[in-house]
Amino acid sequence: AIYDSIAGLPRNQSFDFIIVGGGTAGNVVANRLSENPNFSVLVLEAGSSPEGLLNYTVPFFGQFTHVVPNPRDWNYTTIPLPGLNGRAPPFPRGRLLGGCSSMNGMQYDRGSKEDYDRYARISGDPGWGVNLLFSTHSFCLDNSLIRWDALQPYIRRNEHWTPPVDNHNQTGQFNPTVHGFHGINAVSLSGFLFPIDGMIQQVTQELSDEFPFNLDYNSGSPLGVSWSQATIKHGKRSSSFTSYLGPEFIGRPNLHVVLNTQVTRIIQTSQSPVTFKMVEFAESRKGATHLITATKEVIISAGSIETPKLLMNAGIGDPTVLSSLGIKPRVNLPDVGKNLSVHTGVSLGYFVNSTDTFDDIFRNLTVRKILLDQWLATDGGGRLSASLSGHTVFKRLPSNSSVLAVHADPAAGPNSPHIQSGAENGLLNPLPEGHFISVGATLVTPTSRRSIELNTTDPFDNPLIKLGCLSTNFDIAAIREGMKSALRFIGAKAWDGYVLGPVNNITTATSDADLEAYARAHAAPNGHVVGTATMSPRGANYGVVDPDLIVKGVRHLRVIDASVWPYVPAGNTQASVYILAERAADLIKVAWE
Numbered sequence: 001a002i003y004d005s006i007a008g009l010p011r012n013q014s015f016d017f018i019i020v021g022g023g024t025a026g027n028v029v030a031n032r033l034s035e036n037p038n039f040s041v042l043v044l045e046a047g048s049s050p051e052g053l054l055n056y057t058v059p060f061f062g063q064f065t066h067v068v069p070n071p072r073d074w075n076y077t078t079i080p081l082p083g084l085n086g087r088a089p090p091f092p093r094g095r096l097l098g099g100c101s102s103m104n105g106m107q108y109d110r111g112s113k114e115d116y117d118r119y120a121r122i123s124g125d126p127g128w129g130v131n132l133l134f135s136t137h138s139f140c141l142d143n144s145l146i147r148w149d150a151l152q153p154y155i156r157r158n159e160h161w162t163p164p165v166d167n168h169n170q171t172g173q174f175n176p177t178v179h180g181f182h183g184i185n186a187v188s189l190s191g192f193l194f195p196i197d198g199m200i201q202q203v204t205q206e207l208s209d210e211f212p213f214n215l216d217y218n219s220g221s222p223l224g225v226s227w228s229q230a231t232i233k234h235g236k237r238s239s240s241f242t243s244y245l246g247p248e249f250i251g252r253p254n255l256h257v258v259l260n261t262q263v264t265r266i267i268q269t270s271q272s273p274v275t276f277k278m279v280e281f282a283e284s285r286k287g288a289t290h291l292i293t294a295t296k297e298v299i300i301s302a303g304s305i306e307t308p309k310l311l312m313n314a315g316i317g318d319p320t321v322l323s324s325l326g327i328k329p330r331v332n333l334p335d336v337g338k339n340l341s342v343h344t345g346v347s348l349g350y351f352v353n354s355t356d357t358f359d360d361i362f363r364n365l366t367v368r369k370i371l372l373d374q375w376l377a378t379d380g381g382g383r384l385s386a387s388l389s390g391h392t393v394f395k396r397l398p399s400n401s402s403v404l405a406v407h408a409d410p411a412a413g414p415n416s417p418h419i420q421s422g423a424e425n426g427l428l429n430p431l432p433e434g435h436f437i438s439v440g441a442t443l444v445t446p447t448s449r450r451s452i453e454l455n456t457t458d459p460f461d462n463p464l465i466k467l468g469c470l471s472t473n474f475d476i477a478a479i480r481e482g483m484k485s486a487l488r489f490i491g492a493k494a495w496d497g498y499v500l501g502p503v504n505n506i507t508t509a510t511s512d513a514d515l516e517a518y519a520r521a522h523a524a525p526n527g528h529v530v531g532t533a534t535m536s537p538r539g540a541n542y543g544v545v546d547p548d549l550i551v552k553g554v555r556h557l558r559v560i561d562a563s564v565w566p567y568v569p570a571g572n573t574q575a576s577v578y579i580l581a582e583r584a585a586d587l588i589k590v591a592w593e
């Protein structure tokens with residue numbers, strides 16, 4: 001059941017597993033653990049439910065959920081970012097049931113096979129849970145042991161491939177052999193064919209060397225131009241809330257989800273062995289605090305920003321830093337909050353010779369209402385059934401690129417992209433007058449690393465969010481090359497007569513210095529942030545969790561969310577989090593069943 005507050009929870013009940021955060025990962029774990037009727041599961045979620053709210057249901061309206069401040073968001077602002085000219089962009093993150101999966105852009109891409117192979121290599125665990133005693137970063141595994149193939153069952157358990165709402169013929173738009181048709185979370189092609197989709201397909205023929213068509217970016221080899229896939233079910237958002245806590249699951253008598261309840265501290269329950277099985281929680285800063293102890297495990301699934309905050313407030317982190325804040329150090333793990341890695345993207349606008357664009361939806365309430373009426377009348381149909389982009393481009397810097405001549409290649413392997421891009425029915429900020437589309441360049445192999453740090457020890461205060469965005473020479477050089485590639489894409493003849501000219505005076509004649517200046521002035525971090533509680537080999541003296549995701553040196557405390565990935569995958573992160581959580585739930589079952 002789902003309770004709006006702690007008052008609804010049945011009294012005197014004990015729970016085997018307490019999950020902190022009913023977000024993307026947390027709800028997967030809650031679902032899988034409660035499959036076992038002998039396990040009782042409690043999820044504590046700080047935010048409320050998005051049930052029935054159009055902005056969290058109508059795919060296109062997801063754009064409006066990113067406007068902060070908003071009561072279903074954590075309303076973070078980053079600290080001024082040196083790589084972005086000292087700007088401090090707002091940094092939206094879902095504070096609601098389903099977490100970021102309830103408000104994200106819904107793009108579903110898994111990253112490359114090589115991303116997962118790298119996770120296996122650097123965690124020293126080909127199977128996350130085959131407890132191999134590797135202790136160095138440089139240890140290389142035999143290729144045959146590597147993870148992408150072994151992760152396929154978890155990918156398929158997550159994914160429920162769903163026909164697009166307009167039921168268009170999907171032949172040639174995806175590869176069914178790489179998808180799951182019986183999983184829990186809906187994934188589909190866009191339910192709406194965009195006017196620009198045909199021109200993008202033409203670009204793949206005209207400039208096939210640089211922008212070849214790739215039938216399916218989720219095959220493990222994402223390079224090229226593919227039709228985009230999204231977590232959308234018949235024109236409605238599919239989140240970890242609507243799927244993993246769907247009606248067929250939420251009635252389980254052993255599954256309890258409490259909303260509007262923030263875990264304020266994780267509490268040590270034994271010194272030897274070091275054990276953390278208790279959580280403190282409250283409904284508001286001034287509300288009463290309560291304590292509850294798990295009989296088996298506490299699982300932190302609070303996401304890449306709040307998870308390190310919870311760990312540090314529990315005394316798990318760098319002892320010097322914790323002491324300086326007045327927190328008693330309990331577990332010496334200096335990497336808590338460090339190693340933060342995030343994608344950074346920049347958009348270029350192009351005026352077009354058409355009124356059939358999406359910009360009016362943002363500025364014209366009448367247009368919005370007509371489309372919403374259509375969506376309601378068709379139960380999820382029409383333009384609002386889609387997110388922004390029909391296609392996605394994944395691109396490597398060329399092997400002879402001057403950037404790779406002077407910088408080590410940070411990609412997970414030779415078949416992994418550095419840049420994600422494509423033409424979108426865009427959203428530019430500020431919104432220009434007129435009709436436009438946008439092309440973008442997002443750096444998906446950032447080398448910048450920064451951190452989450454405590455600002456105060458009040459659990460209701462936001463932490464200091466320090467993002468690396470474009471603060472290394474590689475990152476700025478790579479995004480500049482990504483912008484040039486985007487300019488070549490939009491310069492194709494396929495756009496003749498449609499694209500009128502740039503919104504921001506950026507053209508192929510723009511100098512490197514001016515491209516860099518534009519990126520620093522306009523780029524922004526996106527929500528793909530990982531690394532603040534990284535996994536490392538068992539026994540390693542760095543990292544935060546072991547490959548089975550148990551906090552190092554601690555019993556009964558696991559972290560299962562995006563924070564454990566040591567590198568950000570070369571693609572949007574939600575699919576990787578679903579995969580991670582599916583596998584992690586299995587590890588827990590194996591440990592306790």
Ligand SMILES: Cc1cc2nc3c(=O)[nH]c(=O)nc-3n(C[C@H](O)[C@H](O)[C@H](O)COP(=O)(O)OP(=O)(O)OC[C@H]3O[C@@H](n4cnc5c(N)ncnc54)[C@H](O)[C@@H]3O)c2cc1C
Nearest residue numbers: 021023024025046099100105106107263303527562572574
């Ligand atoms: C604006 C935006 C757009 C994005 N677009 C895409 C996209 O198109 N495609 C894609 O693949 N990825 C996208 N992402 C990224 C993706 O959604 C995330 O990487 C992923 O959902 C993170 O999952 P998680 O489980 O780690 O954290 P979350 O989903 O954030 O879950 C954490 C949950 O824990 C709760 N919580 C935190 N602290 C506490 C506490 N102390 N007590 C109780 N509850 C707590 C939070 O409220 C939240 O519900 C986007 C992210 C954002 C922010």
